[in-house]
Each structure stands twice: as structure tokens, then as C-alpha cells.
Amino acid sequence: MPYTTYSLDKLPLLAGLKDEEKKALISSGIERHYPKGSYLFHCGEPVTHFYVVCSGAMQLVRGTTDGKEVTQDIVIQGKTIGKTEILQQVHKIHMVSALAVEDSVVLEFPAAWLKSIAQNPTVALNILSSLSQYIHMMELEVEHKSTMDTAQQLGCFLQRLCVLHNFDPKGFTLPYSKSLIASRLGIEPETFSRTLKKLKSYGIGIKGNTISFADSALIEQSVCSHCSSLETCSTHKAVVTGLLHKKSS
Amino acid sequence: MPYTTYSLDKLPLLAGLKDEEKKALISSGIERHYPKGSYLFHCGEPVTHFYVVCSGAMQLVRGTTDGKEVTQDIVIQGKTIGKTEILQQVHKIHMVSALAVEDSVVLEFPAAWLKSIAQNPTVALNILSSLSQYIHMMELEVEHKSTMDTAQQLGCFLQRLCVLHNFDPKGFTLPYSKSLIASRLGIEPETFSRTLKKLKSYGIGIKGNTISFADSALIEQSVCSHCSSLETCSTHKAVVTGLLHKKSS
DNA sequence: CGACACTTTGAAGACGATCAACGCCGGTGG
DNA sequence: CCACCGGCGTTGATCGTCTTCAAAGTGTCG
Numbered sequence: 001m002p003y004t005t006y007s008l009d010k011l012p013l014l015a016g017l018k019d020e021e022k023k024a025l026i027s028s029g030i031e032r033h034y035p036k037g038s039y040l041f042h043c044g045e046p047v048t049h050f051y052v053v054c055s056g057a058m059q060l061v062r063g064t065t066d067g068k069e070v071t072q073d074i075v076i077q078g079k080t081i082g083k084t085e086i087l088q089q090v091h092k093i094h095m096v097s098a099l100a101v102e103d104s105v106v107l108e109f110p111a112a113w114l115k116s117i118a119q120n121p122t123v124a125l126n127i128l129s130s131l132s133q134y135i136h137m138m139e140l141e142v143e144h145k146s147t148m149d150t151a152q153q154l155g156c157f158l159q160r161l162c163v164l165h166n167f168d169p170k171g172f173t174l175p176y177s178k179s180l181i182a183s184r185l186g187i188e189p190e191t192f193s194r195t196l197k198k199l200k201s202y203g204i205g206i207k208g209n210t211i212s213f214a215d216s217a218l219i220e221q222s223v224c225s226h227c228s229s230l231e232t233c234s235t236h237k238a239v240v241t242g243l244l245h246k247k248s249s
Numbered sequence: 250m251p252y253t254t255y256s257l258d259k260l261p262l263l264a265g266l267k268d269e270e271k272k273a274l275i276s277s278g279i280e281r282h283y284p285k286g287s288y289l290f291h292c293g294e295p296v297t298h299f300y301v302v303c304s305g306a307m308q309l310v311r312g313t314t315d316g317k318e319v320t321q322d323i324v325i326q327g328k329t330i331g332k333t334e335i336l337q338q339v340h341k342i343h344m345v346s347a348l349a350v351e352d353s354v355v356l357e358f359p360a361a362w363l364k365s366i367a368q369n370p371t372v373a374l375n376i377l378s379s380l381s382q383y384i385h386m387m388e389l390e391v392e393h394k395s396t397m398d399t400a401q402q403l404g405c406f407l408q409r410l411c412v413l414h415n416f417d418p419k420g421f422t423l424p425y426s427k428s429l430i431a432s433r434l435g436i437e438p439e440t441f442s443r444t445l446k447k448l449k450s451y452g453i454g455i456k457g458n459t460i461s462f463a464d465s466a467l468i469e470q471s472v473c474s475h476c477s478s479l480e481t482c483s484t485h486k487a488v489v490t491g492l493l494h495k496k497s498s
Numbered sequence: 499c500g501a502c503a504c505t506t507t508g509a510a511g512a513c514g515a516t517c518a519a520c521g522c523c524g525g526t527g528g
Numbered sequence: 529c530c531a532c533c534g535g536c537g538t539t540g541a542t543c544g545t546c547t548t549c550a551a552a553g554t555g556t557c558g
Contacts, residue, residue, distance in 0.1 A: 064396050070392045084385060087381045089374075090378075118377060121367075124370065124374075125367065129337060131381065135383060136344070142321070142394070146435030149512095178537070189538090190537090398544095428504070436547090438505070439507085441505095443506085443546095444546095
């Protein structure tokens, strides 16, 4: 099972730096391999490192005191882990566990490394920008949890998934187990299973683990509900959810 | 109705700078008064300014395309508006409207001002830290939406409210209308009303607009569920929700 | 006093969670 | 090679919770 080394010189984190600078900074990272099911760190452990996922996928998950489990995020190639924990300057322990969903390779940096490169104005702006975008995504997610039913949320998730992974909207295979996706969406596997069928009425077809968007559900044709009728911004179209509207079944 | 000028030299944003530097930076801000019900900006308008709320409270709200309204946040004295929108570097228009919940005073800065001071490493770290904390809060909120029932979420919200406003836990008056709080929590006013009564079993008493925490519900005595039994971090205790656990009524 | 916004209460309905059972598949061990 | 097992996914039935619609109560302000 070969893994493709993620081209680290494309890290948004280091955008705008010279190639030599990038190389110098990256060189201090240690490549580590985590087989499927192994933990990068556990909830409650001190925050010691910053990570860049080079291949595979890590699940950020926490078990709550009353027995439930919530998947906060699924981190894929090119994304980072630990930014907020390190920069927050308040908590020094992880609030979630990180677990390899599949065999994964990550680059590991000391926490101090991130703090030091954040002193560089260019890097600082890069991080600020990425945190701001993440906040925007979270705000949408909260909004959706309040205003959308499960079918709409799932549809949006699948659209984002398709864009994020560069899948073919006409037909692609789910990259994760259905249980994991359900956990990410905060719903039960049973509900997930049932909801998949409802998506046909939105123009999203399901066959086994294969998803296909009909033209009517294609991302390119959707109007971004958050730009409303003001304009259709392409970035938003790609990332934002909220593309599906309630149907009177 | 007098307003207390917020002591701007305590802004977390400018922490670590010299007093002269702070004064110089703040001096470029323009003080603006917004009467209750007036808008600071509307959803869809271009992002032109950064704001610091000096007194009063601003509601960040968006109407979704299918007619629902969601209150993203309620911004009070000392908090800022526009950080993420300006730093995101992608969208140039507001995703929410900002509306004065009560007569408010804000300090207004050009968007470019924020970008320029973010070049200062000290300021950049301050912003990074505050964004990281905000992200942490949002992550908890998402988790709670999936794992807690309305009563628990409301209880947590009231505890945070009490800490944030420095209210007396033994008895304080709600600073906002019940409809606004319901909107902030993403529930209907009817549900809010009904849920308030359920809180008595958690040791939270309600009489009209007055809330009182019984000893058993006092924040100081709660164990932070996110530090689990690992340790009880005081910061977390103050800010975090998740303090109430499911009761078998 | 009356208009109006806000809040509360009641009853019906929609939706997701839960519990239980079954089918499917890959792996293990005899 | 086959039987067994465990993980995963589906399906059905039931239950609790929140929304929705409707109506009545409460308060404030002109």
C-alpha cells in the first residue's frame, strides 16, 4: 500500500516564504508512520507537538463523560493538527484523541517550532487566515445543526467531501466507513443509513458505498445560500454547505 | 442611560504592548453610538471595518434562505467584531448582520488597521490566541449540540453567562430577552420557556427573569468534564460548558 | 385604557435516538 | 474446506424530544 508523499512546499502555512526558507523549516520535522487504529495522542495528554498529515487520515475524537463519542474532525493529507491547542496559550493538554483511520504518515514538529515560526509576519498571517476560515466553517456547521434536518446536513457533507477530495461528482466512493461519517455528523449509524435513502429526492444517488450527484445537485450549479442572491462566489460554492434547501418531500 | 467607557488599555488584542503604543493605536478609532435596534452592518455588505464594543451588546444574526433566523453570537463589552472576516482574506462581505440589542457604543477602525497591527508579532500572537480560544468554544458547542439535550445546553449557557458577566451565581437577572437567548441557543422561544422549568432538577432556579444557582450547580464546585478526572483547570471551569450531566429525571 | 411585543401554555405532529433483530462479509481456527 | 465469530450495515418498532400552530396571559408604553 504505497503512500504519496504530500508536497510540503505547498503547505498554506508556509505560503509566501522563499523555497530555501520552507526547506529549512520543514527539515526539522520528523516523519512518523501510524498504522490504522493507532493513536497519535490521547485526550488528556500534554500538547507537545504540531503535526502535518502527509498521507492517510486522522480522526479527532472525544468520549464524553456520559459514554457518547463525538468525532470533531477528520484530518486528511495536507491539513495540520495542533495549531489551536498550541497557540491557545491556556490549556496544555489535548481535548481530543487523534487516531489513525487508515495507515497514515505525519510530519511531527515540536510545539515550540510552531510558536517560533508564528513570529514571522508572513506565517502569522497565513495561520490567522486559516484559523479564520476554519471558524467560518464551524459557524456554518453550528447554524446548520439548528436549521437543517439530517438529510440536508448529510447532503452538504457529501458535497464538501467531494470537493475536498477532488472526487468526480458523477460518482465516487466514500473514503471512510459509514459509521465514521455518522459520528462526524453527530448522528447514529441507523439514522445515517436511513437518511441516505432520503437523499435521492435531492438528486443524490447511493449504491453501496458509491455516491453520485445528479446535475440538479451538482455543486457548480448550486447557489451559495450564504451569499444569497448577492453573488455566487466560487470559493464559497466549493467549501460551503447549505446548498440544499428543504423539500416538501 | 449612562454608559461606562470600556477601558481600552485592557484589550487582550493589545496585551504586551507599551502604554504609548496602545494609546497611539487606539487613537485612530472612531467612537460611534448605535441605538437599540440599529444595525452596525448588514449581511452581504462589504467588510470595511473592525469594531470593539465599548458598551451595550451587539447581536450577530443571519436569516437563512428558508426563513429561519440564527443568532451566531452576542458580543458584549470588550469583545471585538470583524476579526475573522478581515483576516480570512477570502470573502469580502459580511456573512451576518450586526444589530444593537441595546443602546451601544463601539470603536470603529478601518479593516486595514487590523491587518497592519497583525504584522506586529506580539499582536499577532494575541489574535492567534484569541481565535484559538474561540475555536475551542465552538468545538464544544458543536459537541454539545450532538450529545446534550436542551436542558443541559441551557444550563451550560447560563453558567457561562454568569461567569462572563461577573454575575452573582446566587441570583442574577437575565441580561437579554428570553427570545434572544433562545435564538442564540438555536431553539424556539416555546421550547426555551418550557426548558427553564426543567432546570430546577439541576439546581438552577428561575423566577421571572432571575436565575439562581443552588450550591450543587455552582460553577466552582463543578468538575470540568473535558479535563475529565485528569485535573480541574480553573480556566476551563470558568468558560467551559458540559458541566451538567444527564439526569434520569 | 388599549395596542403591541413578549412570554407562557396546550395539543398535535415530525424527527432522530434507542433497542432489537437480521443479513453481509472477512478472518480465525478446527 | 467449512463452521464460527465479530464488525459493520440495514431494517423495523417504539419512545422521547423539539417544533409547530393556536391561544391565552403578562408587561410596557403611548
